[in-house]
Structure formats: C-alpha cells, structure tokens
Amino acid sequence: MSSYGMSFAHRKSRWMEGQGPSQDVVISSRIRLARNLKDYPFPPMMTEDKAREVLNLGCEISEALNHEGSAEYSWYPLGKLDSMERQVLIEKHLISPQLLRSAAISGVIISRDEAVSIMVNEEDHFRIQCLFSGMDLEAAWNLADRLDSDIAGHVTYAFDDEFGYLTTCPTNLGTGLRGSVMTHLPGLVLTEQLSRIVSGLSKVGAVVRGLYGEGSQAEGSLYQISNHVTLGHSESEIVDNLNSIVSEVVRRERSAREALLNRNRVKLEDRVYRAYGILTNARSIAASEAIELLSLVRLGVVLGILTHIPIAVFPELIVGTRRASIQQKAGAHLDSDQRDLQRANLIRKRLLAE
Amino acid sequence: MSSYGMSFAHRKSRWMEGQGPSQDVVISSRIRLARNLKDYPFPPMMTEDKAREVLNLGCEISEALNHEGSAEYSWYPLGKLDSMERQVLIEKHLISPQLLRSAAISGVIISRDEAVSIMVNEEDHFRIQCLFSGMDLEAAWNLADRLDSDIAGHVTYAFDDEFGYLTTCPTNLGTGLRGSVMTHLPGLVLTEQLSRIVSGLSKVGAVVRGLYGEGSQAEGSLYQISNHVTLGHSESEIVDNLNSIVSEVVRRERSAREALLNRNRVKLEDRVYRAYGILTNARSIAASEAIELLSLVRLGVVLGILTHIPIAVFPELIVGTRRASIQQKAGAHLDSDQRDLQRANLIRKRLLAE
Numbered sequence: 001m002s003s004y005g006m007s008f009a010h011r012k013s014r015w016m017e018g019q020g021p022s023q024d025v026v027i028s029s030r031i032r033l034a035r036n037l038k039d040y041p042f043p044p045m046m047t048e049d050k051a052r053e054v055l056n057l058g059c060e061i062s063e064a065l066n067h068e069g070s071a072e073y074s075w076y077p078l079g080k081l082d083s084m085e086r087q088v089l090i091e092k093h094l095i096s097p098q099l100l101r102s103a104a105i106s107g108v109i110i111s112r113d114e115a116v117s118i119m120v121n122e123e124d125h126f127r128i129q130c131l132f133s134g135m136d137l138e139a140a141w142n143l144a145d146r147l148d149s150d151i152a153g154h155v156t157y158a159f160d161d162e163f164g165y166l167t168t169c170p171t172n173l174g175t176g177l178r179g180s181v182m183t184h185l186p187g188l189v190l191t192e193q194l195s196r197i198v199s200g201l202s203k204v205g206a207v208v209r210g211l212y213g214e215g216s217q218a219e220g221s222l223y224q225i226s227n228h229v230t231l232g233h234s235e236s237e238i239v240d241n242l243n244s245i246v247s248e249v250v251r252r253e254r255s256a257r258e259a260l261l262n263r264n265r266v267k268l269e270d271r272v273y274r275a276y277g278i279l280t281n282a283r284s285i286a287a288s289e290a291i292e293l294l295s296l297v298r299l300g301v302v303l304g305i306l307t308h309i310p311i312a313v314f315p316e317l318i319v320g321t322r323r324a325s326i327q328q329k330a331g332a333h334l335d336s337d338q339r340d341l342q343r344a345n346l347i348r349k350r351l352l353a354e
Numbered sequence: 355m356s357s358y359g360m361s362f363a364h365r366k367s368r369w370m371e372g373q374g375p376s377q378d379v380v381i382s383s384r385i386r387l388a389r390n391l392k393d394y395p396f397p398p399m400m401t402e403d404k405a406r407e408v409l410n411l412g413c414e415i416s417e418a419l420n421h422e423g424s425a426e427y428s429w430y431p432l433g434k435l436d437s438m439e440r441q442v443l444i445e446k447h448l449i450s451p452q453l454l455r456s457a458a459i460s461g462v463i464i465s466r467d468e469a470v471s472i473m474v475n476e477e478d479h480f481r482i483q484c485l486f487s488g489m490d491l492e493a494a495w496n497l498a499d500r501l502d503s504d505i506a507g508h509v510t511y512a513f514d515d516e517f518g519y520l521t522t523c524p525t526n527l528g529t530g531l532r533g534s535v536m537t538h539l540p541g542l543v544l545t546e547q548l549s550r551i552v553s554g555l556s557k558v559g560a561v562v563r564g565l566y567g568e569g570s571q572a573e574g575s576l577y578q579i580s581n582h583v584t585l586g587h588s589e590s591e592i593v594d595n596l597n598s599i600v601s602e603v604v605r606r607e608r609s610a611r612e613a614l615l616n617r618n619r620v621k622l623e624d625r626v627y628r629a630y631g632i633l634t635n636a637r638s639i640a641a642s643e644a645i646e647l648l649s650l651v652r653l654g655v656v657l658g659i660l661t662h663i664p665i666a667v668f669p670e671l672i673v674g675t676r677r678a679s680i681q682q683k684a685g686a687h688l689d690s691d692q693r694d695l696q697r698a699n700l701i702r703k704r705l706l707a708e
Contacts, residue, residue: 270637270698278632281628283627
C-alpha cells in the first residue's frame, strides 16, 4: 500500500537524517498548521457523508500539490492501510494516534521525503505538518507556509477577521500554528535539573511532552518542546519565541553535559560504554531499556566519548526498534519475546556495522 | 621480597592454569594436612621463644625440601612481607587470613609453581597445602603425602596411637586432612537448587563455603566443598568420599545447565553476552560486580556460547582483580575509585586480547 513499492518501516524520513543545526541536542523541528474548511462543520460534528467529501478533497489536494505531474506527494486513505502500517506512521511521527480513531474517514498526504504529512479529518479538517532534522523551525515554517498557500488556492478556509483561523479546539485558534522541537536532554536529566526547567518553560508559554506527544511518557531523555499560545501573535513571533526558548534549553543542556564531564568524567564514560557494551551484545532487549541505552550512547557520541558512530544512527534506531516498525521490517507478526530478540539483533548489527 | 624477582601478583599459581579434569565445573582441588610437633605446645599456647624455634624449623625444612640444591621451595617469614604482599598471598589461596594474626612469628614455604604452600605457626605448627587445577584431589593428595613424609624425616610429629595426628582444633584430629574442591555452580544457583544441595551435602559429611573459605560470602557462584570429618577414616577413604560427593555435584550442575539451555536458550545467551558486553566496555567496576559477570562469562565459555575465550582467563582475572593483587600489579596504593578503574581496564584488555 505504498507508492514506492516498500513499506514505511523501510524508508527513512527526512527528519531521521539526524543532522542539522544544534544536532548535539536537537533531534528534529516540526511546524503544524491546523486548518478547517469554511463550508463544513468541524470534524467532531460532521456527518459521514460530509467527512467523505473532505476526504475526497484531501485526495484532490494531494494531486494538485504534484506540480507538473511530479510524484512528490502521495495520498493514503487510512482505511487502505493495515493496522501495522498505520502504527509505523505514528512511530515515525507522520500521523497522530488520534487520526486512527476515525480511520474509515481519514487520510494523509505524505511527501516522498516524508518531510511533509497533511492529515485529513483528524481533530481539524487539515493538519499540515512539516518535519525537519535538527533545529530548523525556520525551514519547516517556510515550507508549511507555502503548502498552506497552495492548499488555500483550492479550498476556502474557515477564517474570522477577529480570531484568525478557526479550529475545533480553542487552544489552536488564531494562527493554528504549533511548533515542536524534539530535544535530547540527558544532561539535564542526569543532573536532575529537568523538572525545574520544565516548570520554568510553562511560564514563558512553552509545553514539554514526551517522545510521542501529549500524554506520552518521556523515554530516553527525549522531550518535545512546543509553544502553548497560538492566538494574539504572528506566526513569525511564535516561531521566533519558540526558537529562543529552545536555544536557552540547548545552552543549559550543554552546560549540564560540561558539568557532568567535569564532575566525574570516568563515571560518565563508564555509563556510556556500558550502554554501548549491552547494546552491542544483548540477545534480547525491551523497547524501554533500548531507548534508555541508546540515549546514553547518543550522549557519548556527541561528547566525543564514542567516536565511530554517526549521529544519524539514533533516530533510525529509536523509530526502527519500536513495536510496529520492527514487525514490518521483519515482515511478520511477532510476539513480545520475538520482538525483543529482533530488536536486540537490529541494534547490535547496526551499531557494529559502524 | 620474592625469590623470583617479581611480586606474587605477577605470577600465576599452578591452580590458576584453569584446566584439568571436570574443568567445566571444577576450578581447583586442594589437600591440606594439619601437623604439630611433639615437643612443642600447640600454637595458641606457645611462648614467643618457642614460636621462633618453630619458625626456624620452617626455614630449615624449606631448605631441606630443595633436594640437591634446587630452588624449588622458598621460605617467606611473614614479618618480611609487606601488608600488600601478604594480602596477595591470601587472594591466591596460598595462605589463610588467620596466618596474619601472628605475622611476627609465622611464615610460609612456597614452591616455585605455587602448587605447594606450607604455613608455619598458623592454627597448627604446620599446614601442608597442595593446590591443583581442575578436579584432581588424587594428585594433590599424592604430593601432600610425599611432602608429609619428607618433613617427618626432619621433625617428630605429635601423634597418638588412638587418635592419630593431634591438632589444635579437635575437628582436625586423626588424619589432619581436609580436601577442598572449588566449584563453579552457576547452573545450580540460577535454577535455585543450591541451598537444597548444600543442606544435602552436610548430611554426607561435606561442608560448603564461599570463595575465601570459612565465613566468606559466596561470590560469582564459586563454592568450596570440603570434607567435614577427619577422624575414623583413612586418608584414601576421605579423598575417595569427597571425590564422589563432588562428582555428584558436578553431575547436578551439568544437568542444571542443560535445563537452563533447554528452558530458554536465548535468555541464557542474553545474560552471558550482556555480561561480556559490560566487562569489555566498562570503565569502572567494583570487585563484587566483576566476579558475578565473570561467572556468567565463564558459564558462556564452557557452554560454547562464547567460543574465543580460553577458560584459563577466569582464575587469572578472579584473583588478579582483587583488592591487593590489583594494587601490586599497578605498583601503587590505589583508593577504591582507582581500583575500580584499574579493575575495569585489566578485565577489558584481558578479554579483548583473546
């Protein structure tokens, strides 16, 4: 069910390149625009017929985005994807778990490099998402803005002169813009500064969440930092504000790492090397243990403790060893024990290949 | 203070060759004979003058054992060894901790291959010990018996026609013989059969102790099995009895290992490989953790899970990474953190050298 003849688990999203500005701390940057159609009720209030009309619009927009017959964008009605493929899309951050709730009447447009995914009939009619590697909200915003204009050429958005873009949930009202930056903060976790910083961030309009967004647990010291407010500021102001908030977090994470090295370099090296030793030798490993150890190894790589592993390995392994991705890669349904075995093999071979 | 120009920590005892009969389970076999002199009070009741006379006898016997001017045996008055060297001798099982209690008036004769150590003025005037690699009580007994006769040519033992050899502690009365076999029982530990087997052994006249004898904790699944009774049986009977007791333990350990493999081979392989991964990567490791991980790696080697590591590595590392040996090898006094670092380096380099 893929246009490219291979399942999503075998492809690497652009954000998974793992390189980019501030790559020592920042994994990826995402801009999301929430948009609704003027002449349709918001998704929670839509009849199934209306929802199908919006779904058809999604398919049309996908084709329209392919200028001059290019095949850059593909349209995936969720009903045509099996449950494993849907799950892989979630693991790759291309769709939200919420999109599955109404799988029969939802769909997603995905670009070839997977930097763009436009969800149709999630909480809003359209959710335009641009996801880049490293600290690059600017690039993500520019692309999202361009796509937004392109789509506006085909449909009429629900827009109010006073409130701006109208959205299902009032927290998205106005710009409908949410920027999210995925950060790797092992230094702040190990020096026990994180909870203080998280509560500080909430006071400057930012929200901190775990790897898979709202309600998900923080694993592997990976934290998503997003803007809270979407109303009363221009898009550029929101992006600039989030940029400076994240820059400050990056600065603090770097000094936490410095402090760890200065306080007890051997202890830190020991933790990094033990994590590497387990990952390159274990024959069975649970997802939760794997991500914690990968986090330590990534820290070791950016600090120059481990020198032979490219940083791009981490997003690849963090996504690639999750429940659905690992099964799709294996081409089989695996029980929990089999997944742990497969995960250990995958990580071991990938790390030893370097 | 060594006849061979290097400290004890740099030399390998014969028992540390690590090979021999039933080497998959048995590390080493020891025979110890307790002997006292007819015309001297037992050590606890001796004056210092008398103790010094016995000490001089020890020195004379050492020379007498060197037939035709060979330099096979050396004499070490404990007062001439520094505290680190004394500790290394304990770690190598060449002397007992008890010998240090009266260091000024005690000594030890040690053979060049360290298969023989004869303690003078420990609990008894003489304690003849022969220590061999693998399951070889027979060889140890034959050598101890020969040395016993040689020494009897120079001194008169305290011997009673009814009781046999007289000893300070009544539990050694009769033959004065104690056989001890150091076994590696990870299978029985992991399958939780050990405590049942230990209590069974006590009913057939055997005692089970940890790595460093009486009162020491069992570490790394290493257990010393010894005969309890020394009176009322001939030496051969005692040796034969201990031999068959240990053979039965070996049989049970082997079936426990089989059971572990059959029950969940991946789980066992995973444990072995993780231990190997940590030992070949850690930058700091405590003695207690090191011995537990070495135990798992040794199990992996004898089960053919790890194929490139010679079994002789284990006694070398188990002794060589202990507190005093590690400092004597480093040629410096090290604090606890420094020892952990040195220990990790030593193990890592040794295992990676194979």
